[in-house]
Amino acid sequence: xxxxxxxxxxxxxxxxxxxxxxxxxxxxxxxxxxxxxxxxxxxxxxxxxxxxxxxxxxxxxxxxxxxxxxxxxxxxxxxxxxxxxxxxxxxxxxxxxxxxxxxxxxxxxxxxxxxxxxxxxxxxxxxxxxxxxxxxxxxxxxxxxxxxxxxxxxxxxxxxxxxxxxxxxxxxxxxxxxxxxxxxxxxxxxxxxxxxxxxxxxxxxxxxxxxxxxxxxxxxxxxxxxxxxxxxxxxxxxxxxxxxxxxxx
Amino acid sequence: xxxxxxxxxxxxxxxxxxxxxxxxxxxxxxxxxxxxxxxxxxxxxxxxxxxxxxxxxxxxxxxxxxxxxxxxxxxxxxxxxxxxxxxxxxxxxxxxxxxxxxxxxxxxxxxxxxxxxxxxxxxxxxxxxxxxxxxxxxxxxxxxxxxxxxxxxxxxxxxxxxxxxxxxxxxxxxxxxxxxxxxxxxxxxxxxxxxxxxxxxxxxxxxxxxxxxxxxxxxxxxxxxxxxxxxxxxxxxxxxxxxxxxxxxxxxxxxxxxxxxxxxxxxxxxxxxxxxxxxxxxxxxxxxxxxxxxxxxxxxxxxxxxxxxxxxxxxxxxxxxx
Numbered sequence: 001x002x003x004x005x006x007x008x009x010x011x012x013x014x015x016x017x018x019x020x021x022x023x024x025x026x027x028x029x030x031x032x033x034x035x036x037x038x039x040x041x042x043x044x045x046x047x048x049x050x051x052x053x054x055x056x057x058x059x060x061x062x063x064x065x066x067x068x069x070x071x072x073x074x075x076x077x078x079x080x081x082x083x084x085x086x087x088x089x090x091x092x093x094x095x096x097x098x099x100x101x102x103x104x105x106x107x108x109x110x111x112x113x114x115x116x117x118x119x120x121x122x123x124x125x126x127x128x129x130x131x132x133x134x135x136x137x138x139x140x141x142x143x144x145x146x147x148x149x150x151x152x153x154x155x156x157x158x159x160x161x162x163x164x165x166x167x168x169x170x171x172x173x174x175x176x177x178x179x180x181x182x183x184x185x186x187x188x189x190x191x192x193x194x195x196x197x198x199x200x201x202x203x204x205x206x207x208x209x210x211x212x213x214x215x216x217x218x219x220x221x222x223x224x225x226x227x228x229x230x231x232x233x234x235x236x237x238x239x240x241x242x243x244x245x246x247x248x249x
Numbered sequence: 250x251x252x253x254x255x256x257x258x259x260x261x262x263x264x265x266x267x268x269x270x271x272x273x274x275x276x277x278x279x280x281x282x283x284x285x286x287x288x289x290x291x292x293x294x295x296x297x298x299x300x301x302x303x304x305x306x307x308x309x310x311x312x313x314x315x316x317x318x319x320x321x322x323x324x325x326x327x328x329x330x331x332x333x334x335x336x337x338x339x340x341x342x343x344x345x346x347x348x349x350x351x352x353x354x355x356x357x358x359x360x361x362x363x364x365x366x367x368x369x370x371x372x373x374x375x376x377x378x379x380x381x382x383x384x385x386x387x388x389x390x391x392x393x394x395x396x397x398x399x400x401x402x403x404x405x406x407x408x409x410x411x412x413x414x415x416x417x418x419x420x421x422x423x424x425x426x427x428x429x430x431x432x433x434x435x436x437x438x439x440x441x442x443x444x445x446x447x448x449x450x451x452x453x454x455x456x457x458x459x460x461x462x463x464x465x466x467x468x469x470x471x472x473x474x475x476x477x478x479x480x481x482x483x484x485x486x487x488x489x490x491x492x493x494x495x496x497x498x499x500x501x502x503x504x505x506x507x508x509x510x511x512x513x514x515x516x517x518x519x520x521x522x523x524x525x526x527x528x529x530x531x532x533x534x535x536x537x538x539x540x541x542x543x544x545x546x547x548x549x550x551x552x553x554x555x556x557x558x559x560x561x562x563x564x565x566x567x568x569x570x571x
Contacts, residue, residue: 123386125350208396249570
């Protein structure tokens with residue numbers, strides 16, 4: 001099975017986010033970067049498919065600046081075979097990222113194209129489905145279960161209030177949700193081996209901007225709250241303020 | 250300007266976020282002299298459409314066909330893009346559910362534009378749709394302008410407008426543009442989660458538990474309080490990672506982002522990744538024994554104390570008034 005896993009380099013989810021002084025970007029100078037957490041489930045699933053099939057390959061692909069090479073190396077350290085960096089210094093946004101990915105994935109004959117359900121930074125939930133639509137293959141996200149028999153896939157995905165079960169033939173594009181598997185940590189041997197694995201660099205040729213970022217702002221400030229009291233005796237007062245002040249109950 | 254609102258259907262019920270998108274679309278369309286056009290593409294669409302006739306649509310397009318019970322986002326995207334062009338929609342507005350966001354992406358792909366996802370506001374400025382959306386799970390807000398027409402966006406649950414009692418919509422039957430034969434991925438079945446009818450992202454009240462509960466068996470305290478309040482149970486990442494709760498309960502940057510009317514955090518210290526997922530809730534209550542827990546910085550009301558004593562008493566007090 002030939003698998004491509006599309007991933008994104010994002011700030012660590014424990015980071016505080018500071019807006020740059022121009023108000024139009026995020027100040028990334030002090031941030032640690034990680035593989036977007038949902039993408040790790042996609043990488044793991046790709047590796048397991050190759051291991052289960054006994055043959056095939058897992059290619060990790062990302063759109064980003066030179067710094068994203070480090071992110072690809074981490075995925076290679078987990079066990080992916082090779083990587084593709086679609087190089088672009090600007091943030092392309094979801095549509096142009098999908099176009100850039102589709103352009104490199106198109107003629108390489110992948111059976112499975114895997115994504116994380118959404119990125120942990122922009123959280124657009126767009127790139128997987130848009131890429132698949134441009135490629136003309138079906139996409140389903142929030143996948144928590146995958147069984148493949150020959151060319152037939154049975155997929156379980158999480159939706160509000162329950163699970164959907166789907167069936168379809170490869171090639172397919174899927175968005176991984178937490179629960180699909182338990183991503184492995186790269187072993188020392190894996191990390192050493194990753195240094196020698198090939199990464200191809202392709203220059204992105206982005207089209208016109210479709211979604212323009214006008215600016216970033218801090219989240220709306222919450223009005224200062226207060227401590228109602230200590231211990232169980234404060235419960236009655238809490239009920240009173242919820243009814244009379246917050247007018248909820 | 251016409252606004253197309255794809256209505257999401259589960260079984261024979263309409264998803265509330267679609268109705269919130271529709272109510273908002275009515276106001277936006279009317280202020281620009283256009284129509285809010287709902288599209289109900291579903292098995293049983295005719296009777297479903299009748300139930301939302303006064304929910305804000307000027308017109309409801311109805312395609313009643315079994316194919317829509319099996320179709321996935323790719324096929325829906327082709328349908329909505331076709332309808333958007335035919336009806337000269339200036340905006341296609343979805344409710345930001347799992348399916349809504351996915352269909353917004355495939356619709357946008359078909360139209361050659363980018364969708365703005367999970368918006369908390371959307372308005373027209375100088376002829377372009379400008380929306381505001383949380384990024385980094387709410388640690389920052391991004392303002393985006395959709396270039397290209399029609400624009401595509403989804404509105405976050407609880408951020409749209411419900412338009413009850415609007416004038417009757419005109420109902421128009423349309424033909425499906427897809428067939429079962431062309432579907433390469435089909436939905437076979439849906440299994441509802443046991444005991445949960447409302448999803449966290451759509452809940453008005455959430456009672457959430459963390460490591461302070463000391464063990465999965467004590468989540469019955471949370472469940473019982475949630476039931477008393479008519480709310481839904483959530484959890485912190487720590488307890489999900491420990492296997493006490495399913496990942497579908499997780500709230501935070503790597504779980505669900507929620508904005509209910511009332512969020513009660515019990516035994517949750519308030520790691521930044523958790524705060525990111527819930528700090529846009531309207532009213533936040535924190536119950537924690539550590540007065541320095543970061544959760545108190547976002548809480549509207551706090552009680553410092555042992556949750557094993559406070560929670561049962563709180564439930565008692567609530568039962569007196571509910």
